[in-house]
Amino acid sequence: MSVQDDIRQTAGQLLADGKVDLVIGFAEGTLAMKAAPCFxxxxxxxxxxxxxxxxxxxxxxxxxRCFTPDPQLREPPPPPKVAVIVKGCDGRSVVGLIxxxxxxRENLTIIAVPCDGMLDADVxxxxxxxxxxxxxxxxxxAVKITDETGKETTVDRKxxxxxxxxxxxxxxxxxxxxxxxxxxxxxxxxxxDDQFEAYCQKPxxxxxxxxxxxxxxxxLCKACRSACPNCYCRTCFADQTRPNWMGSGAKLGDVxxxxxxxxxxxxxxxxxxxxxxRACPVGVDLRTFTYKLVExxxxxxxxxxxxxxxxxxxxxxxxxxxxxxxITDPE
Amino acid sequence: xxxxxxxxxxxxxxxxxxxxxxxxxxxxADNGVVTFGRIASADELALxxxxxxxxAKELFLPKTETVYEFDGENxxxxxxxxxxxxxLGLRPCDCRALTLLDGTFDCERVQDPFYVTxxxxxxxxxxxxxRPLSSCFCTATGGDxxxxxxxxxxxxxxxxxxLAKAVTxxxxxxxxxxxxxxxxxxAGKWAERAKAASGKMTCDLSLAEVSQRLDGLFEDDMWERVxxxxxxxxxxxxxxxxxYCFDLIDDKTATGVxxxxxxxxxxxxxxxxxxxGHDPRPITAARFRQKIMHKFNYHPQRCGLNSxxxxxxxxRACPVNLDIRQxxxxxxxxxxSAASE
Numbered sequence: 001m002s003v004q005d006d007i008r009q010t011a012g013q014l015l016a017d018g019k020v021d022l023v024i025g026f027a028e029g030t031l032a033m034k035a036a037p038c039f040x041x042x043x044x045x046x047x048x049x050x051x052x053x054x055x056x057x058x059x060x061x062x063x064x065r066c067f068t069p070d071p072q073l074r075e076p077p078p079p080p081k082v083a084v085i086v087k088g089c090d091g092r093s094v095v096g097l098i099x100x101x102x103x104x105r106e107n108l109t110i111i112a113v114p115c116d117g118m119l120d121a122d123v124x125x126x127x128x129x130x131x132x133x134x135x136x137x138x139x140x141x142a143v144k145i146t147d148e149t150g151k152e153t154t155v156d157r158k159x160x161x162x163x164x165x166x167x168x169x170x171x172x173x174x175x176x177x178x179x180x181x182x183x184x185x186x187x188x189x190x191x192x193d194d195q196f197e198a199y200c201q202k203p204x205x206x207x208x209x210x211x212x213x214x215x216x217x218x219x220l221c222k223a224c225r226s227a228c229p230n231c232y233c234r235t236c237f238a239d240q241t242r243p244n245w246m247g248s249g250a251k252l253g254d255v256x257x258x259x260x261x262x263x264x265x266x267x268x269x270x271x272x273x274x275x276x277x278r279a280c281p282v283g284v285d286l287r288t289f290t291y292k293l294v295e296x297x298x299x300x301x302x303x304x305x306x307x308x309x310x311x312x313x314x315x316x317x318x319x320x321x322x323x324x325x326x327i328t329d330p331e
Numbered sequence: 332x333x334x335x336x337x338x339x340x341x342x343x344x345x346x347x348x349x350x351x352x353x354x355x356x357x358x359x360a361d362n363g364v365v366t367f368g369r370i371a372s373a374d375e376l377a378l379x380x381x382x383x384x385x386x387a388k389e390l391f392l393p394k395t396e397t398v399y400e401f402d403g404e405n406x407x408x409x410x411x412x413x414x415x416x417x418x419l420g421l422r423p424c425d426c427r428a429l430t431l432l433d434g435t436f437d438c439e440r441v442q443d444p445f446y447v448t449x450x451x452x453x454x455x456x457x458x459x460x461x462r463p464l465s466s467c468f469c470t471a472t473g474g475d476x477x478x479x480x481x482x483x484x485x486x487x488x489x490x491x492x493x494l495a496k497a498v499t500x501x502x503x504x505x506x507x508x509x510x511x512x513x514x515x516x517x518a519g520k521w522a523e524r525a526k527a528a529s530g531k532m533t534c535d536l537s538l539a540e541v542s543q544r545l546d547g548l549f550e551d552d553m554w555e556r557v558x559x560x561x562x563x564x565x566x567x568x569x570x571x572x573x574x575y576c577f578d579l580i581d582d583k584t585a586t587g588v589x590x591x592x593x594x595x596x597x598x599x600x601x602x603x604x605x606x607x608g609h610d611p612r613p614i615t616a617a618r619f620r621q622k623i624m625h626k627f628n629y630h631p632q633r634c635g636l637n638s639x640x641x642x643x644x645x646x647r648a649c650p651v652n653l654d655i656r657q658x659x660x661x662x663x664x665x666x667x668s669a670a671s672e
Contacts, residue, residue: 029652029654030646030652030654030656030657031465031466031646031647031652031654034652035652036560036651036652036653037560037651037652038560039559039560057650057651061562062560062562065615070613070614071610071613071614072613072614122363125363126362126363131380131381131462131464132381132464132465132466132647134465148381148462148464148465149462217361217364219385219394219569219594220394220593220594221564221565221566221568221569221594221596222564222565223564223565223566223569223650225564226562226563226564226565227562227564227650235600235601236600239599239600239601241601244580247582247583248395248580248581248582248589248591248593249394249395249591249593250395250396250397250582250589250591250593251582275650278650279562279564279566279650281384281385281566281569281570281648282364282366282384282385283361283362283363283364283384
């Protein structure tokens with residue numbers, strides 16, 4: 001049975017048996033190389049669910065929303081029972097949300113599916129120098145792409161992987177209730193991350209310059225925050241008015257403040273799913289900076305988020321052997 | 332001169348001449364992202380794009396602008412943006428969008444001094460669309476890839492040269508001012524090229540009736556369903572050429588405050604929040620309904636037109652593929668509800 005058929009059958013069964021109220025998965029998108037998050041509440045609707053190489057979104061972003069009732073309701077309904085289809089990155093985010101008490105474990109049915117890396121239409125546009133991808137057809141790892149001029153090009157899927165997927169090492173969820181298909185083992189990144197390495201090699205002043213120059217493109221829509229499963233604060237610090245932490249955005253310093261604030265809150269939590277980068281409407285490269293935090297968490301605290309439910313997040317505990325180098329010797 | 336052409340080889344010289352009299356703005360590309368900015372020379376211009384990533388709206392309604400300053404003793408108005416400007420290479424949909432913004436910022440009840448000054452001082456030299464994207468739907472909203480609403484001078488890329496047509500008196504004056512760069516007659520070619528371009532539009536919706544259909548849908552339970560995947564990121568509004576909602580906020584200065592106007596978005600959690608803590612739109616469904624109702628029901632009832640020009644930016648950029656074309660198509664396809672009959 002194909003993964004897609006299996007997903008439909010599993011979702012249908014869970015709904016029919018009343019084990020869940022809602023299945024969060026993917027449906028066919030309206031654009032080429034896009035699948036859309038979808039919410040299935042009736043077993044009759046499971047045919048809407050699809051599984052293909054374009055299921056890029058991190059679905060964990062919806063969990064904290066599912067468990068936040070409408071504040072207007074005097075008597076909020078009991079929290080729903082939710083099944084969520086997870087790739088490696090979604091699964092790791094779900095673990096983080098459970099640990100941070102944003103999603104009750106007992107209300108979740110985590111369905112782990114195999115992921116070979118997802119393909120990104122924006123990457124395809126860049127690779128082909130195209131304005132728009134109008135069709136994409138994948139057969140055995142080769143993707144036939146039609147651009148806006150009608151020109152067809154066949155490209156190896158590896159060329160089209162979303163940036164985060166190129167460097168992904170944990171391809172399958174580590175915590176789950178059900179599996180579909182055969183989950184892939186951890187793998188090495190497809191290619192060395194030259195861009196990130198180049199950043200790490202820079203002296204601090206140059207790192208700061210790169211950060212400021214990249215961040216100066218930001219339009220402060222804060223879509224990076226909205227797309228991030230970790231950004232579940234009921235009111236974001238950037239939106240608070242009493243006190244007002246942030247300036248209006250008229251100065252670059254305001255923009256820097258927002259991004260530093262958001263980035264620092266990701267230390268030891270970011271799973272490098274790339275949702276923030278893909279949501280950005282103006283192509284700010286946030287990943288270089290979030291990935292630095294991922295690497296710091298690994299190197300300084302030997303911690304990789306989202307792999308188990310027991311290990312405490314590094315910034316919530318103190319251990320006598322904790323690294324202090326980043327304070328005393330930041331270079 | 333009202334209808335002529337300019338060889339592309341002359342573009343650099345033309346820009347240098349225009350720059351002597353005007354601030355020149357145009358589309359610039361950076362790693363596939365096209366935004367409008369100050370143009371110093373022709374090689375900075377990205378004229379082959381289908382549509383810019385960010386709309387030209389920000390040249391008239393900047394992301395942030397100072398309205399006035401209180402220096403501790405006196406209120407000081409911020410100087411009006413008096414400089415003469417030319418915006419080159421924006422698309423007809425963005426020009427049409429400005430005519431819709433006029434209905435809000437330059438109407439009988441309100442004349443926003445900053446907006447009105449910028450509009451009065453800016454010549455719009457638009458570039459017609461020969462390669463509309465599959466996500467473009469300007470014709471569904473009453474626009475056209477060769478549309479002239481809001482346009483002063485319309486250009487069409489003919490390969491080696493640009494056809495140029497003055498649409499307004501201001502456009503006519505502009506073409507005359509730089510007459511030495513334009514020559515020949517281009518009449519006759521326009522209709523043919525416009526027809527070819529509109530023939531490439533793939534969206535067959537007609538949104539004229541959407542407003543009526545929405546009349547009875549305020550309390551409909553569809554809103555929760557259709558907005559379920561929305562993450563409230565505001566990308567749609569920030570890229571939209573007709574979204575204009577703004578927030579006024581005080582920035583502290585050394586001795587006082589600056590009153591700053593900045594972009595806002597009805598999808599944001601803080602948008603409708605009252606000082607009391609009450610939020611009349613506390614959930615995504617209510618915010619999303621507001622967005623759709625404003626664009627396709629309230630705006631047409633107040634100003635006669637949908638507040639959408641079909642540029643397709645929200646369709647392309649939505650991180651969760653919430654496609655407004657699909658939503659509007661579903662609303663149009665559904666039988667009119669009992670409430671609206």
